[in-house]
Amino acid sequence: MRATVLVRPKSGILDPQGAAVETALEHLGFAVGGARVGKVVDLEVDAADPAEARAQVERMCEQLLANPLMESYEIELHG
Amino acid sequence: MASPQPRIGVVTYPGSNDDHDALWALAALDAEAVPVWHEEAELPDLDAVVLPGGFSYGDYLRCGAIARFSPATAAVTEFAEAGGLVLGICNGFQVLCEAGLLPGVLLRNESLRFICRDVPLVVERDDLPFTTRCTRGNQLTIPVKHGDGRWFAPPELVAELEANGQVVLRYAEPVNGSVDDIAGVCNGPGNVMGLMPHPEHAVDPLLGSADGALILASLVESARDRAISLA
Numbered sequence: 001m002r003a004t005v006l007v008r009p010k011s012g013i014l015d016p017q018g019a020a021v022e023t024a025l026e027h028l029g030f031a032v033g034g035a036r037v038g039k040v041v042d043l044e045v046d047a048a049d050p051a052e053a054r055a056q057v058e059r060m061c062e063q064l065l066a067n068p069l070m071e072s073y074e075i076e077l078h079g
Numbered sequence: 080m081a082s083p084q085p086r087i088g089v090v091t092y093p094g095s096n097d098d099h100d101a102l103w104a105l106a107a108l109d110a111e112a113v114p115v116w117h118e119e120a121e122l123p124d125l126d127a128v129v130l131p132g133g134f135s136y137g138d139y140l141r142c143g144a145i146a147r148f149s150p151a152t153a154a155v156t157e158f159a160e161a162g163g164l165v166l167g168i169c170n171g172f173q174v175l176c177e178a179g180l181l182p183g184v185l186l187r188n189e190s191l192r193f194i195c196r197d198v199p200l201v202v203e204r205d206d207l208p209f210t211t212r213c214t215r216g217n218q219l220t221i222p223v224k225h226g227d228g229r230w231f232a233p234p235e236l237v238a239e240l241e242a243n244g245q246v247v248l249r250y251a252e253p254v255n256g257s258v259d260d261i262a263g264v265c266n267g268p269g270n271v272m273g274l275m276p277h278p279e280h281a282v283d284p285l286l287g288s289a290d291g292a293l294i295l296a297s298l299v300e301s302a303r304d305r306a307i308s309l310a
Contacts, residue, residue: 013231014256016191039140064148067141067177069184070231 001045001053004076007066008038041065050077085126085302088115090155090171092146097132097168097279104279105129108292110299120150126302127164128155130171132224132277142185142227143173152178164208164305165271166298169225172263172273181266181273182240183232188225189256195224197287199251200262200276204244207265208301209272212293218251219290221276223262228275230257230264240264248274 009015015036022035043060047053057075066073087110091098098114105112113123122128136145146152152174159165159180167175175181188194197220205215213219232240237258240246248263255275263274278291 013186014189016187016189016256020191064140064144067144067184069233070186 002078005041006074084111087127088113088125090115092117092135094135095133101131101279104282117149117151122154126306130167132169143177146174147178167273186229193226212297220288228255
């Protein structure tokens with residue numbers, strides 16, 4: 001089963017990359033705000049069903065993929 | 080009585096690049112500096128361990144996040160939990176935070192720039208095994224060189240650390256956006272410390288400053304005291 005993990009800087013944490021992207025977009029003439037830069041991790045998970053896959057990916061997030069002090073994560077499962 | 084040379088290990092991860100500077104500085108300060116390879120699941124007989132600077136495992140995912148899983152880090156964790164002295168410098172600090180041995184996390188510098196310069200530091204604790212040669216309130220000049228050195232913890236954790244006296248070093252001026260200008264912290268018992276500045280690059284006036292030697296010589300001295308008391 002394929003899974004996608006979205007890792008984001010937690011709200012309230014200063015994200016200088018997001019701020020730099022926002023400034024660059026403004027230079028291009030876009031009216032934007034609140035830009036934040038995170039990470040995407042695509043995975044192939046060996047699991048019997050979606051519930052088990054999700055449980056596995058959650059453990060991966062807690063143990064490695066995200067640092068709970070500064071990041072939140074979201075899991076998407078595909079087919 | 081001849082004082083024995085304490086044995087201080089320096090762990091080399093793939094991507095460590097200040098390991099040899101740390102070995103050299105410790106030897107210059109009269110320790111027996113012992114290289115430790117990251118695949119070593121058991122540490123040799125040591126009185127202290129240094130995790131050096133660099134870019135372990137390419138800083139992939141997050142700085143220090145992968146090094147946390149190396150066999151040597153597991154051995155260092157066990158060593159620290161048994162009360163052993165562990166000092167993490169720069170990337171070593173990041174590894175100790177990711178491994179949960181030190182509080183907080185190191186984020187990308189506020190400026191997004193790699194910062195490489197001498198910085199002034201204020202000593203907040205002079206009673207730790209790493210700072211016995213320092214004096215509280217005094218200023219040290221030690222270089223930093225990092226892209227991800229902005230120490231961060233949530234406000235409630237910061238308040239707890241400040242109340243417990245776990246802030247060891249503070250930048251005397253804004254450097255990278257660290258919360259409360261924190262440059263170095265220790266764990267609760269005080270046997271594990273991490274700092275972003277590089278004391279091993281400041282052990283001789285020819286290098287611009289010898290203030291780093293105050294920290295490393297404190298460590299050597301404390302490790303020697305332990306070696307003697309265990310002998």
